[in-house]
Amino acid sequence: KAGVTQTPRYLIKTRGQQVTLSCSPISGHRSVSWYQQTPGQGLQFLFEYFSETQRNKGNFPGRFSGRQFSNSRSEMNVSTLELGDSALYLCASRRASSGTSTDTQYFGPGTRLTVL
Amino acid sequence: AQSVAQPEDQVNVAEGNPLTVKCTYSVSGNPYLFWYVQYPNRGLQFLLKYITGDNLVKGSYGFEAEFNKSQTSFHLKKPSALVSDSALYFCAVRPPEGGADGLTFGKGTHLIIQP
Helix, strand or coil, X not given: CCCCEEECCEEEECCCCCEEEEEEXXXXXXXXXXXXXXXXXXXXXXXXXXXXXXXXECCCCCXXXXXXXXXXXXXXXXXXXCHHHCEEEEEEEECCCCCCCCCCCEECCCEEEEEC | CCEEECCCXXXXXXXXXXXXXXXXXXXXXXXXXXXXXXXCCCCEEEEEEECCCCCEEECHXXXXXXXXXXXXXXXXXXXXXXXXXXXXXXXXXXXXXXXXXXXXXXXXXXXXXXX
16 A cells, blocks of 8 residues: 655745645545654644645645645645745644544655745 | 653663653543654654553553652653664643543653664
């Protein structure tokens, strides 16, 4: 079974631009979560989507948004990029078949975003 | 709000020796606890999790972790370290049943296995 895939793997943007990152979950997984990883702040939860609805959101500004499609694929958008948005963005999927939070999240390889 | 502490930024162990990577947590109610490993330029790989039941959890690549409720700890262990175990290890917690929150991670511990 294929794992979580993320595209693109690397991205370079300039301040003020916007960016869209894509995530395809493991087949059969209905929940997709996004995390930001930086050397200073570590791994931080951005948001989780389940059945095309955002279930929860971390402490990030409104410039960070996402969506989920009917096939469970998800996209994350960052508008008006700032230098501090440079990070590894990780997507994770889990089955979430009964709404339980006990199932495991499996992570993709990440998208490395550099903002110049 | 939940939190995770990994008190050691780096742990150095000689190959063949046992290793321990420490993790303590704070959460209301019974926690769901996870360990992940990250190799350079890679995403996180799942190692093991504690949901309920036996306090000693066995996972991938010979790793195990012991849940201690009274000490609110979930230390990762391996009886005999390999050089290939060298990586960045993360402990994570999720609130109990009913929460839709994401995982809360510790800052990570660099594990260095010396030949």
